[in-house]
Amino acid sequence: MMAVARLAGVSHQTVSRVINSPDTVRPETRERVEEAIRELGYVRNLAARSLITQQTALLGVVWTGSGYVGPSSTVAGIEVAARAAGYATLVAALENPDDDEVAQVFKGFRDRGVEGIAIVAPHDRMARLARECSIGIPTVLVADTDPTDGCQVVTVDQRLGGHLATAHLIERGCRRIAHISGPLDWFDARARVAGWRDALVEAGLPVPEVIVGDWSAESGYAAARQMLAEADLPDAVFCGNDATALGLMAGLRDAGVEVPGQVSVVGYDDSIGAAFFAPPLTTVAQPFTELGGACLEVLVAAITGDAPALTQLAPQLRERRSVR
Known part of the structure; x- marks a missing residue:
């Protein structure tokens, strides 16, 4: 200098x-x-500067490392927002970690002087481990769950998303509406089930048993075979994500069932390519870029002062041609 x-x-x-x-x-x-x-x-020399200011401009990001649209898009949004705000990120992907592995990652974050941690925690176990290991560091949990002391929550309102999808089908005249969920240890899956159920109850319609999938196209295809084996097909199916909807529509198509002529289908995520499904998929879009920005904003607020305990963003319905 x-x-x-x-x-x-x-x-x-x-x-x-x-x-x-x-x-x-x-x-x-x-x-x-x-x-x-x-x-x-x-x-x-950022290292020398951090010794003087006690600020490293480093943030830790933890996620499952899965290829699912939601978590991966959220992590990308956080990284972009952090870079724009002058922070570098240390990212740890923990797909099926044990307690010691999670503790080791958080120890590494502490040793490197991260100022805060963002945790994309899609299911119960990841959220529990993250809360236990992040004590003493400003932490934001990206999950559809409740905030706790020292751990802010930023999320998309998944229950609202499930309600939007189901209410749209009801408005279009559908009365027997099935739901293929994701794994029920995932926060998002449970919240979308709740939104689907809310809309059916409000309309005075029967609530069938949830078909539990695993977010994959294969589980959607298997669900189609299950429905075809039963006496009556539903009027419509709300799928927990777009990949499941893709598999469901393929299974129905292979059996000669028309979508949306005989069965309407709504997906979730508005993933890349959803507009080019056959037919183009009506789906619920999540604001992943905004979610990453909101997470970063809340985390910086937690580092520098007070931050809101809960920040919720609203999803939006994208109407295309898979609903009659």
């Missing part, structure tokens, strides 16, 4: 202001300093 100051003919304090608060420096002075930085190839 001193070499930059000498070349630009300014004090090292002015160089620091150009780097950290450029708007406080006169344009002509700022240009001289920036030219000197370019000429000398100066790069800030």
Whole structure:
């Protein structure tokens, strides 16, 4: 920094202001300093700076490492928002961790001085382990669950999403509406089931037994075979995600059942390609980019002061041609 100051003919304090608060420096002075930085190839020593400020500008991100649309898109949104806010991220993917593995990851975060941790926790076990291991560090949980002391929650309102999908089918005249859920240890799956059930009860319609899937197209195809083996097909099926809907429609199509002519289908996520399914899929879109931004905003607030305990974003229905 001193070499930059000498070349630009300014004090090292002015160089620091150009780097950290450029708007406080006169344009002509700022240009001289920036030219000197370019000429000398100066790069800030962030490690040295963190020793002085006790701020590392590092955030930890924990997720399951799965290929599912929701968690992977959320992690991408968090990373983009963190970068835009001047933070670097340390990302740990824990697909089926034991307690010791989770504890080791959080110890690594502490050793590296992360200022806060974002945890994308789709199911009960991950949320429990994360809460136990993150004590003492500002933490945001991305999960459709309740906040706790020291652990803020940011989520999409999945119950509302399930209600939106089912209410749309009811408005279109469907009366026997089945639901293929995801695994019921996932927060999102349980909340979407609750929203589906709410809408049916409000309309005075029967609530059939949930068909439990695993988020895969294969489970949707298997559910189609199960429905076809029963006496009456439902009027409509609300699927827990778009992959399940894809498999369901393939299974119905292979049996000669028309979608939406005989059975209407609604998915969830508005994943890439949903508009090009045959037929184009009506689905519930989740605001993943906004979710990542909201998570980062709440985490920074938790680091610097007070943060809201719960932040919920609303999903939106995307109407296409899979509902008659």
